Amino acid sequence: MSELAVAFDQALEELLPFSEALDRAGDNGSVPSGVREELLAMGWNGLVAPEEAGGLGLETTEMIEMCAVAGRRLLPVALLDEALLLAPALGAAGRSAAEAVVGGRASGGAGYVADASATWGSDGTLSVSGVGVRLSPQAQLVGLVHPQWTAVIPLGDPGVRLEQADALDRGQGVHLLTVTDVEPDVVLEGWMNGGGVAAGWLAGLLADLVGGADQVLSMSVSHARERQQFGRPLVRFQAVTHLLAEMKARLELMRSAVARLAFLMTEDALDPGFLAAALWSVPAYARQVCESAIQVHGGIGFTWEYGLHLYYRRVLSVQSMLGGSLDTAAQAGRAYLKED
Amino acid sequence: MGSAERHLRTEIRSWIAANDPGPPPSEYNERIEALTRWQASLCEAGFMGLSWPVRYGGRGMSLAAEAVLAEELAQSGAAEIINRLALYTWGPTLMDMGEPEQMRRFLPGMLDASELWCQGFSEPDAGSDLAGVRTRALVDGDELVITGQKVWTSRAELSTYNALLVRTDGEPGQHRGLTLVMAPMKSDGITIRPLPQMLGEPHFSEVFFDEVRVPLANVLGGLNQGWRVSMKAMGYERGIFVLERSIRLRRRLAELADRALEEDRVDRAALAGIGRVHASLEMLTAQAYRTLAQQQAGTLVPGSTSVDKLYLAEVYQDLFATAAEILGPEVTLREDGWTHDLLESRSVSIYSGTSEIQKNVISGRLLGLR
Ligand SMILES: Cc1cc2nc3c(=O)[nH]c(=O)nc-3n(C[C@H](O)[C@H](O)[C@H](O)COP(=O)(O)OP(=O)(O)OC[C@H]3O[C@@H](n4cnc5c(N)ncnc54)[C@H](O)[C@@H]3O)c2cc1C
Numbered sequence: 001m002s003e004l005a006v007a008f009d010q011a012l013e014e015l016l017p018f019s020e021a022l023d024r025a026g027d028n029g030s031v032p033s034g035v036r037e038e039l040l041a042m043g044w045n046g047l048v049a050p051e052e053a054g055g056l057g058l059e060t061t062e063m064i065e066m067c068a069v070a071g072r073r074l075l076p077v078a079l080l081d082e083a084l085l086l087a088p089a090l091g092a093a094g095r096s097a098a099e100a101v102v103g104g105r106a107s108g109g110a111g112y113v114a115d116a117s118a119t120w121g122s123d124g125t126l127s128v129s130g131v132g133v134r135l136s137p138q139a140q141l142v143g144l145v146h147p148q149w150t151a152v153i154p155l156g157d158p159g160v161r162l163e164q165a166d167a168l169d170r171g172q173g174v175h176l177l178t179v180t181d182v183e184p185d186v187v188l189e190g191w192m193n194g195g196g197v198a199a200g201w202l203a204g205l206l207a208d209l210v211g212g213a214d215q216v217l218s219m220s221v222s223h224a225r226e227r228q229q230f231g232r233p234l235v236r237f238q239a240v241t242h243l244l245a246e247m248k249a250r251l252e253l254m255r256s257a258v259a260r261l262a263f264l265m266t267e268d269a270l271d272p273g274f275l276a277a278a279l280w281s282v283p284a285y286a287r288q289v290c291e292s293a294i295q296v297h298g299g300i301g302f303t304w305e306y307g308l309h310l311y312y313r314r315v316l317s318v319q320s321m322l323g324g325s326l327d328t329a330a331q332a333g334r335a336y337l338k339e340d
Numbered sequence: 341m342g343s344a345e346r347h348l349r350t351e352i353r354s355w356i357a358a359n360d361p362g363p364p365p366s367e368y369n370e371r372i373e374a375l376t377r378w379q380a381s382l383c384e385a386g387f388m389g390l391s392w393p394v395r396y397g398g399r400g401m402s403l404a405a406e407a408v409l410a411e412e413l414a415q416s417g418a419a420e421i422i423n424r425l426a427l428y429t430w431g432p433t434l435m436d437m438g439e440p441e442q443m444r445r446f447l448p449g450m451l452d453a454s455e456l457w458c459q460g461f462s463e464p465d466a467g468s469d470l471a472g473v474r475t476r477a478l479v480d481g482d483e484l485v486i487t488g489q490k491v492w493t494s495r496a497e498l499s500t501y502n503a504l505l506v507r508t509d510g511e512p513g514q515h516r517g518l519t520l521v522m523a524p525m526k527s528d529g530i531t532i533r534p535l536p537q538m539l540g541e542p543h544f545s546e547v548f549f550d551e552v553r554v555p556l557a558n559v560l561g562g563l564n565q566g567w568r569v570s571m572k573a574m575g576y577e578r579g580i581f582v583l584e585r586s587i588r589l590r591r592r593l594a595e596l597a598d599r600a601l602e603e604d605r606v607d608r609a610a611l612a613g614i615g616r617v618h619a620s621l622e623m624l625t626a627q628a629y630r631t632l633a634q635q636q637a638g639t640l641v642p643g644s645t646s647v648d649k650l651y652l653a654e655v656y657q658d659l660f661a662t663a664a665e666i667l668g669p670e671v672t673l674r675e676d677g678w679t680h681d682l683l684e685s686r687s688v689s690i691y692s693g694t695s696e697i698q699k700n701v702i703s704g705r706l707l708g709l710r
Contacts, residue, residue: 221707221709224709225709235703235709238700241699241700241703241707241709242696242699242700242703244703244707244709245650245698245699245700245702245703245706245707246699248647248702248703248706248707249646249647249650249651249699249702252627252644252647253623253626253627253647253651255630256623256626256627256629256630257622257623257626259626259630260625260626260629260630273618273622274622276615276619277618277619277622277623278619278622278623280615280616280619281619281620281622281623326608326612327612328615329611329612329613329615329616329619330608330611330612330615331615332614332615332616332618332619333610333611333612333613333614333615333616333618334611334615335615335618336593336597336614336615336618337597337601337606337611337614
């Protein structure tokens with residue numbers, strides 16, 4: 001890990017203790033403002049934003065490492081969206097508004113518009129219905145990423161309707177967003193526009209899942225070493241070690257996927273076929289890892305206290321936001337047939 | 341990927357466009373002949389052993405160059421490389437652990453496919469548990485005298501050399517006392533009895549050794565070093581080999597997609613199936629690239645290529661099961677090709693270490709659970 005990532009990891013360990021993540025999920029709370037202040041002071045929101053806008057302008061590989069740390073430590077997801085999507089999207093459009101996000105004066109979140117439920121009016125206004133988005137408290141802006149475009153919408157517009165949707169991933173500010181004839185603040189065409197804003201956000205989202213999978217695998221290995229049944233530790237049962245081996249294989253595949261994504265972005269060679277492939281695979285594998293983690297733990301893995309569900313909920317909500325397993329597979333199929 | 345690799349890509353692409361003989365014949369013997377000719381011409385054009393040192397007939401390029409070749413072969417639909425066991429497993433192992441004289445002797449024939457290789461590891465009582473090898477080799481002067489039996493030796497009857505694992509010391513069950521010897525298959529005392537596979541093809545054989553004399557000079561890595569040599573070889577086998585195998589899968593997926601489009605079979609389920617397989621193949625390739633980069637940098641963790649092999653089997657099997665679903669009974673009940681591959685895919689989780697053995701390696705070596 002880079003020095004920056006190690007420092008970030010240590011800071012998050014203090015700022016976001018696991019027990020508090022559980023509490024937040026319990027009463028559907030959001031990021032405590034003190035924690036948010038600390039993260040902003042560390043420059044989190046400027047992670048990839050250009051230096052002119054007060055950002056750190058991190059390279060994709062470094063950004064991905066930071067996101068894996070965020071996933072392992074359960075950083076509230078909307079903060080990922082502010083740093084990886086809102087700040088650079090506003091920055092790419094040359095708005096001083098980027099500075100407001102980097103400095104924490106503007107907050108928000110983002111969501112993915114997978115299907116054709118979005119329509120553009122002839123006057124450049126956008127309508128979408130029922131899109132899952134994750135929002136910081138007092139959010140003013142939301143970034144929407146679609147395979148063909150990225151838009152930033154002002155939430156204060158009368159055409160915006162938000163409905164709290166906290167069934168799956170509580171404490172993360174998840175909402176269903178409906179937008180009717182709203183003029184976006186910013187529109188970027190394509191994945192790689194503005195230096196790859198949308199692709200960067202998606203890569204960060206997937207890297208976050210890598211961090212979570214890494215964490216639940218470590219928890220599972222420790223548990224299987226310690227827990228004894230039939231007079232021996234669980235790791236003496238091959239059925240258990242094979243589950244752990246499959247989890248490890250999935251984790252390594254996820255790492256390879258994200259590394260390749262970063263490489264292709266850096267080379268300016270990312271094609272929609274690979275991106276669509278990663279959008280199906282990484283969440284699907286992360287999900288398998290979480291499900292096996294729960295299985296390896298037995299009853300304790302199913303308890304609220306133990307908290308495996310926090311990682312599992314995060315995976316499920318990302319997978320569902322991207323359209324679900326079947327739909328992301330079909331999108332990958334469509335992208336492949338187009339290239340073929 | 342540097343400019344040398346980019347340049348290579350253009351070079352290979354235009355060469356294949358001008359020289360690709362088209363898909364190999366389906367009849368077994370004709371196919372073998374065509375594949376052998378194909379590798380010879382690839383070699384003549386300078387594309388075999390891209391990552392091998394120049395002094396051994398290679399081009400001294402990085403492993404990324406091998407990846408480029410694999411990609412271009414896959415993209416063009418060109419045929420696979422018949423002597424891949426030599427090219428990707430035993431050649432590299434020989435260059436690591438062999439004597440200069442052995443390299444001069446064996447490497448050229450690996451490259452141009454004039455000498456095909458097979459691998460004699462498995463025996464009736466030594467499958468997953470390789471330490472169970474009983475085939476005995478006694479040292480007699482400057483020769484080994486080999487007696488015993490191997491099974492499932494792929495392409496034994498076509499091969500000039502056998503990378504043969506024998507016991508020169510110790511008891512069955514011990515890693516100690518195994519030796520790897522490069523045995524000429526034309527030696528007196530070798531009997532090959534083909535074992536038709538479930539595909540009906542004569543792909544592998546039982547091979548019997550009756551006091552077969554092989555020069556000690558053909559021992560690779562030293563007497564009683566066979567376990568170390570084999571483990572080294574398996575690391576290679578599961579590395580670039582996986583990338584090479586994925587060539588075939590990419591080509592078949594493209595054929596499936598074309599056919600599904602042509603016959604108007606692309607409904608939502610088919611899209612999702614094609615998408616899943618495409619995605620899995622991309623992940624397999626991403627994994628193989630990472631392995632190559634680590635091999636090149638010398639940072640590859642022992643045992644990590646088991647992830648590649650485990651996943652290769654999964655994707656292989658998913659592709660052909662999915663193809664059968666999409667193409668439907670008119671195709672799977674009537675036509676040979678897809679049915680052949682559906683059946684063949686079951687072998688991938690058995691050969692070069694079963695999937696269960698790969699999981700043992702992953703949990704043992706990567707997770708430290710022993
Ligand atoms: C198409 C094909 C080509 C082949 N080509 C060659 C070749 O060229 N040269 C060569 O030497 N061999 C070759 N083989 C043989 C292959 O390497 C062996 O079949 C393989 O190693 C398994 O050994 P086995 O068949 O004896 O099965 P076994 O070892 O008896 O295994 C039977 C079952 O038990 C499981 N098992 C065994 N041990 C364990 C364990 N410790 N933990 C969990 N599960 C376990 C296995 O996974 C498998 O499911 C080939 C096989 C096939 C199918």
